[in-house]
Amino acid sequence: MVLLGLLVYPQLVSRYYIVLSTEVVILALLATSYNLIFGYAGMVSFGHAAFFGLGAYAMAILTKRYDSPMLVGLLAAPVVAAVFAFVIGWFCMRTIRLYFSLLSLAFAQLLWVIVFQWHTFTGGSDGIQGVPRPEVLATYASYYYFALAATIVCMLLMWFIVNSPFGWSLRAIRENTQRSQFLGINDRLHKIVAFTIAGAFAGVAGGLYSQFQKWADPELLFWTTSANPVLMSILGGMFSFVGPAIGAVVFVALREIIKVRTEYWPLVLGLVLLTLVLIVPGGIVGFVVDRVRPLLSARKGQTSTP
Amino acid sequence: MSITWDVGTVLLLVMAGLTRAAILFIVAAGLTLVFGVLRVINMAHGSLYMIGAFVAASVIQKVGGTWSFWLALVAAPLAVAAIGAIIEGVVLRRIYQAEHVVQLLATYALILIFDDLVKMIWGAEYKSVSVPASFVGSIAIGGRPFPIYNLFVTAWAMALAGGLWFMIYRTGLGRLIRAAVDDAETLEALGVNIPRIFAAVFVIGAFLAGLGGVLVAPLGSIGLGMDVTILIEAFVVAVIGGLGSFPGALLGAGIIGMMFSFGITVAPDMAMAFVFLAMVIVLIIRPWGLFGEPER
Numbered sequence: 189m190v191l192l193g194l195l196v197y198p199q200l201v202s203r204y205y206i207v208l209s210t211e212v213v214i215l216a217l218l219a220t221s222y223n224l225i226f227g228y229a230g231m232v233s234f235g236h237a238a239f240f241g242l243g244a245y246a247m248a249i250l251t252k253r254y255d256s257p258m259l260v261g262l263l264a265a266p267v268v269a270a271v272f273a274f275v276i277g278w279f280c281m282r283t284i285r286l287y288f289s290l291l292s293l294a295f296a297q298l299l300w301v302i303v304f305q306w307h308t309f310t311g312g313s314d315g316i317q318g319v320p321r322p323e324v325l326a327t328y329a330s331y332y333y334f335a336l337a338a339t340i341v342c343m344l345l346m347w348f349i350v351n352s353p354f355g356w357s358l359r360a361i362r363e364n365t366q367r368s369q370f371l372g373i374n375d376r377l378h379k380i381v382a383f384t385i386a387g388a389f390a391g392v393a394g395g396l397y398s399q400f401q402k403w404a405d406p407e408l409l410f411w412t413t414s415a416n417p418v419l420m421s422i423l424g425g426m427f428s429f430v431g432p433a434i435g436a437v438v439f440v441a442l443r444e445i446i447k448v449r450t451e452y453w454p455l456v457l458g459l460v461l462l463t464l465v466l467i468v469p470g471g472i473v474g475f476v477v478d479r480v481r482p483l484l485s486a487r488k489g490q491t492s493t494p
Numbered sequence: 495m496s497i498t499w500d501v502g503t504v505l506l507l508v509m510a511g512l513t514r515a516a517i518l519f520i521v522a523a524g525l526t527l528v529f530g531v532l533r534v535i536n537m538a539h540g541s542l543y544m545i546g547a548f549v550a551a552s553v554i555q556k557v558g559g560t561w562s563f564w565l566a567l568v569a570a571p572l573a574v575a576a577i578g579a580i581i582e583g584v585v586l587r588r589i590y591q592a593e594h595v596v597q598l599l600a601t602y603a604l605i606l607i608f609d610d611l612v613k614m615i616w617g618a619e620y621k622s623v624s625v626p627a628s629f630v631g632s633i634a635i636g637g638r639p640f641p642i643y644n645l646f647v648t649a650w651a652m653a654l655a656g657g658l659w660f661m662i663y664r665t666g667l668g669r670l671i672r673a674a675v676d677d678a679e680t681l682e683a684l685g686v687n688i689p690r691i692f693a694a695v696f697v698i699g700a701f702l703a704g705l706g707g708v709l710v711a712p713l714g715s716i717g718l719g720m721d722v723t724i725l726i727e728a729f730v731v732a733v734i735g736g737l738g739s740f741p742g743a744l745l746g747a748g749i750i751g752m753m754f755s756f757g758i759t760v761a762p763d764m765a766m767a768f769v770f771l772a773m774v775i776v777l778i779i780r781p782w783g784l785f786g787e788p789e790r
Binding site for chain 1: 535585588589592594595596598599600602603604605606607609610611613614722726729730733763764766767770771773774777778781782
C-alpha cells in the first residue's frame with residue numbers, strides 16, 4: 189500500500205512536492221543508516237555527516253571531474269565512505285560513551301576542514317557545482333523514482349542486517365556489553381563493522397544527494413549536518429527500524445510548513461527537539477507503541493506484544 | 495609569503511597567540527567547569543558567548559561615551575549569567591540524570607533557539623564595536639606595532655585565571671565545587687544542597703561565556719555564526735586540556751592559541767586542520783585529555 193502510494197504519488201502532484209519527496213527519500217536513507225549504530229548498537233556518533241559528505245564528494249568528483257559514468261560514482265560513494273568509516277570507527281572504538289561522541293565529532297570536523305581548504309581537489313568553500321545526471325534521470329520525477337528505488341534496496345539490505353544474528357548481537361552489546369562478551373561476542377569488532385556499514389549507506393545517501401542537488405558543498409560534512417540524522421532518529425523513534433525514516437518525513441514536512449509562515453524554522457525545530465527529549469524520549473513511533481497501542485489493544489481485550 | 499624569523503616576529507606571534515588564547519581560555523573555562531561539576535556538555539555555551547557580544551554592542555551603542563565599554567564589561571556578563579540561570583532552571587535541571595545524547599540534544603536545541611532569538615532581536619547584520627578609548631593605538635613589540643587592546647584582553651584573562659583559581663581552591667564555594675566534581679552523591683549525603691551548587695556553577699559558566707563575548711567584541715565583527723565557531727574551538731581547548739580540568743583549559747587555550755597564531759602565519763590553509771588533528775590525537779591517546787581523569 190505504502191509502496192504503491194510512493195509510486196503513484198509523483199504523477200498527481202506538482203514539481204515542488206516531487207523535489208521535496210526526493211529529499212525526504214534520501215534523508216530517510218541517511219537517518220536509517222545512522223540508526224544502525226545509534227538505535228541498534230547504542231553508539232552516539234556526532235560525525236555521521238562525514239560519511240554523507242564523503243559519498244557526496246565521491247559522486248561529484250568522479251562524475252564531474254573525471255566524467256565517470258554515474259554507476260561508478262554510485263559504487264564509489266559507499267566504498268569511499270566505508271573505508272573512512274572503518275578507519276575512523278577503528279580509532280573511535282577505543283573510547284567509550286561521551287568520548288566516542290567527541291572523537292567522532294573531531295574526525296568529522298577534521299575531514300570538513302580538509303574538504304573546505306583543499307581547493308584544487310574539492311573546490312574549497314565553493315564545493316563542486318554542476319554534478320551531472322544521465323539523460324534518463326534528467327526529470328524531477330525520474331530522479332525521484334531512482335532515489336526511491338535505491339533507498340528501498342538499501343533499506344531492505346539494512347533490514348536483513350539488523351535481523352541477522354549480527355544485528356541481534358548488536359542489540360545484545362547495546363543492552364549489556366559485559367554479558368555479551370561472556371557469550372563470546374567480540375563487541376569491538378561488531379561495533380566497527382556496524383560503524384562501517386552505517387558509513388557505507390550514508391555514503392550512498394550522500395552520492396544520491398549531490399546528484400539530486402547537482403552540488404556538493406563542505407556544509408554536508410559540517411557538524412551541524414551530523415545533528416540532523418540524530419534528530420530524525422529521535423523524532424521518529426530510535427528503537428524501531430522505520431522510526432528514523434518517519435522522522436525524516438516529519439522533519440522535512442515540518443520544515444516546509446513552518447518555512448512558509450516564518451523565517452524562524454530553527455527556533456521551532458529547537459523547541460520541538462527540546463520538547464521531545466524532555467517529554468517523549470521514545471519519538472513518534474515509540475509514543476504510538478508505548479501509549480497508543482496498549483490503549484487500542486486494551487479496548488479489543490488483547491495484550492500487546494512488546 | 496616569506497617570513498623573516500627574527501626575535502621580533504616570534505615575539506609578535508606569541509603575543510597574538512596569547513590574545514587568542516585569552517579569549518579561548520575564558521570561554522573554555524566556563525565549558526569545562528560546567529562539565530566537571532554537572533557532567534553536561536553545554537552545547538549552548540557558544541550561544542551565551544554570542545549573546546554577550548551582542549548585548550555589549552547594544553550597551554556601547556546606546557550609552558555611548560568613554561564609559562560605555564566598562565559598563566558593557568559588567569552588564570553583559572551579568573545579563574548572560576541571568577539567562578544561564580533561566581536555562582538551568584528550565585532545561586538543565588531536568589536532564590542531569592539523563593544520558594549524554596539527551597543532554598547533547600537538549601543543549602543543541604538551545605543553540606537553534608538562541609540563534610533565532612538573537613536574529614529576532616538584533617537582526618542578521620554584522621555589528622562592530624570600536625576599541626575603548628583608553629586602549630586605542632598600539633605599542634611596539636619586537637619593532638612592530640601591536641594593539642594595546644589585545645594586551646588588555648590578555649591581562650584580563652590572566653587576572654581572571656588567578657581569580658578563578660582563588661575561587662576554586664581557596665573559597666568555601668570552590669571547596670564545594672571541587673567536592674562536587676569528585677563525588678556529588680556523597681556530598682549530597684553530607685547535607686550539601688547540590689541543586690544549588692549545580693545552579694551556581696552553571697551561572698558562573700554562563701557569566702564566563704558572556705565575558706568572553708564582551709572582550710572579543712572590539713576584536714572583530716559580531717554576527718550570527720560566532721556561536722558555532724567558538725563552541726567548536728572551546729571544545730577543542732577543553733578536550734585537549736581534559737574535560738572538567740581548570741588547569742587543562744589554561745594549557746589547552748595556550749596550545750590552541752599558539753597553533754592558530756603560528757599556524758596561520760606558516761600554513762594558513764592548514765592551521766585549522768592541525769587544531770582538529772590535535773584534538774583527534776589527544777582523544778585517541780588520552781581521551782580524558784592532558785589534565786583530566788578517566789571517566790568513572
